[in-house]
Amino acid sequence: MRQTIALMIVGLSLLAACSTGPSDAERTLEAQRDSLATQIVDVRSTATVEADRLLMTAEFAQTAAAQVRTQNQVLSATIAALGGDAALVAPRASTPTLPAVIDPAAPVTPAPGGETLAATPSPAPPNLYNAVTARGVGANDCALATVSQFTTADVSIYVVATASNIQPGMTLASRWFYEGQEVIRHTFKPDFAINQNCIWFFIDPEETPFNPGSWTVQLELNGQPVGEPVAFSISG
Incomplete structure (x- = not known):
């Protein structure tokens, strides 16, 4: 009997010990x-x-x-x-700047036939240039050779220049000077247009004595000098 009671006490003590301590899951x-x-x-x-x-x-x-x-x-x-x-x-409030709006639906009219339109250039003014003196001219009215020294034995002296944009009715002229004094003047009024072609005037001893010395010839267009005088000389 005493042994049974002792065993029960030991078992209760073990149960009490187990119930008072926390389990691993609880921890x-x-x-x-x-x-x-x-x-x-x-x-x-x-x-x-x-x-x-x-x-x-x-x-x-x-x-x-x-x-x-x-x-x-x-x-x-x-x-x-x-x-x-x-x-x-x-303080002033800033005004936002809106970008320019381009309407993509606005029609664009191309040039007729797809051609690119170019500005029409202004016509060049009439002119006489590349003036020279010579002993003669060819079939194209241009100088055979440029000559600036002549003699009293020469039969003619030419002044030749290239004409551009010369219209019918314009007055072309040549004024010939000996030692600074005008000795003769020739004029020409074409009834046709001249463009990039040679024009010429000449003098001969019958109308103007070929006196030895310094000479010049000045071309004119509608009464106005064109370019610099062309100098040449005549020797005896």
């Missing part, structure tokens, strides 16, 4: 709970710090804006007191 759950609680505290702390920073930034911006407004008011009052225009320091 694991408690550890996870403590870890989550710590993480929650950390998250709340971080969120609080960020919120405080944002609040400080907003307060700083408001304070700066208020200071700028106060400075503008003081400056405006000072300028007004000095007789100036306070509107010059008044």
Whole structure:
């Protein structure tokens, strides 16, 4: 009997010991709970710090804006007191610039036949150029050779030039000078257009004595000198 009671006491003691201590599963759950609680505290702390920073930034911006407004008011009052225009320091709202809008549906009219339209060049004015003296001219009315020294034995002396854009009715002329004095003048009024062709005048001893010395011939167009006088000489 005593042995049975002793065994029962020992068994109850073991059961009591088992029931009073926490199990492994309970310890694991408690550890996870403590870890989550710590993480929650950390998250709340971080969120609080960020919120405080944002609040400080907003307060700083408001304070700066208020200071700028106060400075503008003081400056405006000072300028007004000095007789100036306070509107010059008044804040002005910026006006946005809108880009030009091109209507893609607007029709574009091409040149007829797909040709490129070019500006019509202005016609060149009439002119006489490349004037030279010579002993004769060829079938194309141009000088056979340029000559600037003649003799009293020559039978003729020509002045030849290239004519451009000469219209019918214009007056061409040559004025011949000996030692600076005009000795003869010839004129020509064509009844046809002349363009990039040679024209010529000449003198001979029968109408003008070929006196030895310095000579020049000046071409004219409608009474106005054209180019520089062409110089030549005659020797005895």
